Amino acid sequence: MLEGISAKADSAVEDTLREDTEPIIICREVNKWFGDFHVLRDVSVEVAPREVVVVIGPSGSGKSTFIRCINRLEEHQEGQIIVDGMELGHDIRNISAIRQEIGMVFQQFNLFPHLTALQNITLAPSIVRHRPRAEAKEIAMQLLERVGIPEQANKYSGQLSGGQQQRVAIARALAMEPKIMLFDEPTSALDPEMIKEVLDVMKELARSGMTMLVVTHEMGFAREVADRVLFFDHGRIVEQGTPEYFFEQAQHPRTKLFLSQIL
Amino acid sequence: MIQREAPFRIRQGIAALLRPLSAFLAGVLRPFLPILRPLISVLADERVRRILGQLIFAAILIFFFWLIGTTAANELEQKGLVPTFRFLNLRSGFEISESPGWYSGDSSYGRAFVVGMINTVRVVVLGLVLASVLGLFVGVFLLSSNWLIRSIARGYVELLRNTPLLVQIFVWYFVVMFSLPRIQDAITLPNEGITFISLRIVLWLVLWLVLGRYWRAWGVSVERRVALQYGFTALVVVSELAAYGHHEIDGWPWAWGAGLSGEFWGYLFVSAVLLALVWGVYNVETVRQRMAPLWRPRLLGIALGQLLAGTLFSFGWLPMAAFRLELQPAVYISIRGFVFPEILPTARFASWFAFVALGILLAGFIWVWLGRRTEDTGQPYPRGSLCIAAVVGLAIIGWVVVGMADAPSHVVVESQGEAEIMPLVEAKAEGTLGTEALLLTSTRPLMLQLPTQNRFGRFLTGVEFTPEFMALLLGLVIYTSSFIAEIVRAGIQAVPRGQIEAGRALGLSQTQLLTRIIFPQALRVIIPPLGNQYLNLSKNSSLAITIGYADTFNITTTIMNQSGQTVTGFFIVMVFYLSLSLLISAIMNAINSRFRLVTR
Numbered sequence: 121m122l123e124g125i126s127a128k129a130d131s132a133v134e135d136t137l138r139e140d141t142e143p144i145i146i147c148r149e150v151n152k153w154f155g156d157f158h159v160l161r162d163v164s165v166e167v168a169p170r171e172v173v174v175v176i177g178p179s180g181s182g183k184s185t186f187i188r189c190i191n192r193l194e195e196h197q198e199g200q201i202i203v204d205g206m207e208l209g210h211d212i213r214n215i216s217a218i219r220q221e222i223g224m225v226f227q228q229f230n231l232f233p234h235l236t237a238l239q240n241i242t243l244a245p246s247i248v249r250h251r252p253r254a255e256a257k258e259i260a261m262q263l264l265e266r267v268g269i270p271e272q273a274n275k276y277s278g279q280l281s282g283g284q285q286q287r288v289a290i291a292r293a294l295a296m297e298p299k300i301m302l303f304d305e306p307t308s309a310l311d312p313e314m315i316k317e318v319l320d321v322m323k324e325l326a327r328s329g330m331t332m333l334v335v336t337h338e339m340g341f342a343r344e345v346a347d348r349v350l351f352f353d354h355g356r357i358v359e360q361g362t363p364e365y366f367f368e369q370a371q372h373p374r375t376k377l378f379l380s381q382i383l
Numbered sequence: 384m385i386q387r388e389a390p391f392r393i394r395q396g397i398a399a400l401l402r403p404l405s406a407f408l409a410g411v412l413r414p415f416l417p418i419l420r421p422l423i424s425v426l427a428d429e430r431v432r433r434i435l436g437q438l439i440f441a442a443i444l445i446f447f448f449w450l451i452g453t454t455a456a457n458e459l460e461q462k463g464l465v466p467t468f469r470f471l472n473l474r475s476g477f478e479i480s481e482s483p484g485w486y487s488g489d490s491s492y493g494r495a496f497v498v499g500m501i502n503t504v505r506v507v508v509l510g511l512v513l514a515s516v517l518g519l520f521v522g523v524f525l526l527s528s529n530w531l532i533r534s535i536a537r538g539y540v541e542l543l544r545n546t547p548l549l550v551q552i553f554v555w556y557f558v559v560m561f562s563l564p565r566i567q568d569a570i571t572l573p574n575e576g577i578t579f580i581s582l583r584i585v586l587w588l589v590l591w592l593v594l595g596r597y598w599r600a601w602g603v604s605v606e607r608r609v610a611l612q613y614g615f616t617a618l619v620v621v622s623e624l625a626a627y628g629h630h631e632i633d634g635w636p637w638a639w640g641a642g643l644s645g646e647f648w649g650y651l652f653v654s655a656v657l658l659a660l661v662w663g664v665y666n667v668e669t670v671r672q673r674m675a676p677l678w679r680p681r682l683l684g685i686a687l688g689q690l691l692a693g694t695l696f697s698f699g700w701l702p703m704a705a706f707r708l709e710l711q712p713a714v715y716i717s718i719r720g721f722v723f724p725e726i727l728p729t730a731r732f733a734s735w736f737a738f739v740a741l742g743i744l745l746a747g748f749i750w751v752w753l754g755r756r757t758e759d760t761g762q763p764y765p766r767g768s769l770c771i772a773a774v775v776g777l778a779i780i781g782w783v784v785v786g787m788a789d790a791p792s793h794v795v796v797e798s799q800g801e802a803e804i805m806p807l808v809e810a811k812a813e814g815t816l817g818t819e820a821l822l823l824t825s826t827r828p829l830m831l832q833l834p835t836q837n838r839f840g841r842f843l844t845g846v847e848f849t850p851e852f853m854a855l856l857l858g859l860v861i862y863t864s865s866f867i868a869e870i871v872r873a874g875i876q877a878v879p880r881g882q883i884e885a886g887r888a889l890g891l892s893q894t895q896l897l898t899r900i901i902f903p904q905a906l907r908v909i910i911p912p913l914g915n916q917y918l919n920l921s922k923n924s925s926l927a928i929t930i931g932y933a934d935t936f937n938i939t940t941t942i943m944n945q946s947g948q949t950v951t952g953f954f955i956v957m958v959f960y961l962s963l964s965l966l967i968s969a970i971m972n973a974i975n976s977r978f979r980l981v982t983r
Contacts, residue, residue: 249761
């Protein structure tokens with residue numbers, strides 16, 4: 121499954137690293153139905169640590185469902201999903217352990233409106249990871265610094281702009297020190313001006329070596345940051361490859377049609 | 384045609400009549416135009432208009448009320464009915480069925496009002512608490528994933544909120560209360576059957592909690608959990624049936640053969656059928672490969688659970704007689720009402736309560752201290768359990784310490800008008816001691832006073848609730864609970880799915896999700912309409928008059944009939960309900976402002 125991955129020129133060291141390490145996410149023949157609707161069909165993917173994978177495809181193609189299966193916000197019915205060596209099944213210990221390793225950022229931000237930005241970020245580290253309050257607060261402030269809005273720490277989500285909310289949401293996910301970050305159309309609900317501030321944070325994150333799975337319609341982001349692009353249609357991975365390959369030499373007619381419509 | 388034109392012509396006619404008038408006015412006012420102009424421009428100011436408009440409206444309103452007030456006062460004066468409060472000191476002359484000891488027919492009207500208000504507050508406070516608890520449960524049941532529970536809750540809500548409250552109160556009073564037995568044949572609780580079951584329910588609950596603890600702590604897989612749940616349920620149901628059957632007809636209801644062995648083979652047969660079903664259904668599910676195959680653990684659990692229960696019972700390993708206990712009846716239910724036992728503080732209550740207060744203080748200290756520890760180290764502590772342990776522990780220690788002092792050896796007993804000093808043991812054995820003497824001499828801080836009757840069936844001790852009170856309370860509680868249930872359901876459903884998903888994605892447990900994410904957000908949606916329901920309940924309590932419960936409004940109508948002071952009577956009633964409602968709103972608003980979200 122790793123064919124088609126080619127590391128960027130500046131990451132030759134990472135490349136050798138990658139060969140040594142096991143894939144951090146393994147999906148084998150994953151199938152999922154919503155009632156009679158077959159959403160995911162035999163999806164098989166492996167993601168290496170520090171890899172940035174961008175998932176694109178027309179709406180309803182199952183790309184969001186796919187990444188939601190990885191932290192079991194959706195349940196797959198067939199096949200195997202193994203994250204960091206733990207299989208996602210009915211075992212609740214695995215589910216909660218895996219969720220602690222995976223950060224997720226949603227299209228609608230989903231900040232907790234009854235908590236301030238800072239409390240949003242410190243909540244999970246203090247009650248799930250049992251960090252002392254002072255430490256959790258310090259980490260939260262560092263993260264807010266990193267996403268560029270330390271001055272908004274004590275505001276509630278209703279007082280923040282969309283871009284600021286999404287950046288707090290990214291900080292909230294990072295506070296759990298995840299190994300993997302999932303992004304489910306993180307910029308689709310934002311004004312054009314705010315898209316950039318969120319994408320900048322994501323680019324910085326990718327450079328820092330985070331393993332990322334990103335569902336997005338931002339082709340510029342895919343071109344610039346992705347190690348690999350997956351193209352979904354009707355629940356199937358139709359085509360995948362490096363951004364250079366994908367945007368220039370895509371073979372499948374469905375991919376060509378999609379690219380011709382959006383580019 | 385002519386008729387259709389008529390209004391038009393009339394309008395034209397009016398205009399023609401007014402034209403010279405306006406021309407005349409314009410002529411008269413023309414010289415004053417320089418003075419009027421600044422005035423007009425002031426009046427054109429939006430701000431001036433706003434204030435002026437309100438002033439004019441207020442003036443009209445005051446004038447209107449003054450007109451009504453003076454007219455009404457004149458009318459009443461002519462009829463000799465001047466509203467005063469002086470009649471409140473007059474003798475009321477009527478008895479009230481539900482009144483404290485200090486009220487009788489010789490008491491004043493003022494006291495009668497107070498009795499009514501006490502009765503209203505009694506039913507409202509109890510009603511609010513019960514309706515909230517019941518509504519909360521039904522509301523959560525409305526969201527249950529279990530189809531049966533959900534449907535029953537839905538039916539409950541739809542039936543109750545779509546029929547008039549008055550009808551429901553009448554049903555409770557005239558149908559339910561009137562069909563209760565006479566006082567001689569009163570239903571008593573706990574009776575044999577209920578004691579029998581309720582004691583076992585404690586056993587089952589303890590087992591259930593142990594099971595729950597086990598699979599939580601060790602993280603058992605969903606399949607095993609389901610198998611355990613269903614197996615345990617089957618065990619309970621079959622054991623209950625067996626026990627009940629044993630109790631009622633002295634034999635196992637589905638006993639095929641005679642004797643134990645026959646029964647055992649029967650269980651084995653049922654289990655075999657169930658196990659066959661398990662594999663059959665499992666295979667069908669595997670073929671379809673759609674749903675998580677939870678049918679297998681479910682049926683497996685049921686098969687094994689009922690086999691276990693049947694075996695235990697067949698071989699006589701479940702000695703049901705051990706759970707039987709003879710108890711004195713504590714509750715009497717009859718057409719004359721409900722009588723509950725009383726818990727009375729004895730002479731030693733104060734010293735025991737000092738221990739409890741110490742426990743509460745200690746609990747408060749533990750709460751704050753462990754809270755700080757958690758903040759510093761991040762480690763969670765069982766704060767709640769430790770606090771409860773502190774209070775309960777000190778209460779038990781206090782109970783023992785306070786009970787150590789000996790009871791007085793002798794008491795004064797009055798027999799045939801003469802006081803006589805008697806050894807306590809003898810007096811108790813004779814049963815001549817009254818409640819007060821018992822409270823004074825008891826070695827325990829609290830005394831449970833069970834209801835006792837005299838020869839005519841009148842209760843000497845115990846708390847009595849009349850059928851009127853119970854019918855009104857049940858009517859109000861059950862009617863309001865259906866609305867509260869809907870409010871609770873709506874509140875929980877109003878929390879966006881995304882919030883729950885975000886919490887899950889961060890690795891919060893189900894409990895943390897509920898207490899940290901869902902409840903705080905649901906409450907802000909629930910509290911305002913909940914306050915409305917509380918107000919409704921308190922005002923609906925005035926329907927008491929229809930079944931003869933002595934609430935404020937009921938007593939006021941009697942007073943108004945006797946004294947003729949209708950204006951004052953209604954005034955007092957309105958002020959009372961208004962203050963009650965304002966008090967409830969004030970409390971709800973205070974709670975609401977704590978949960979309000981900050982935006983912008």
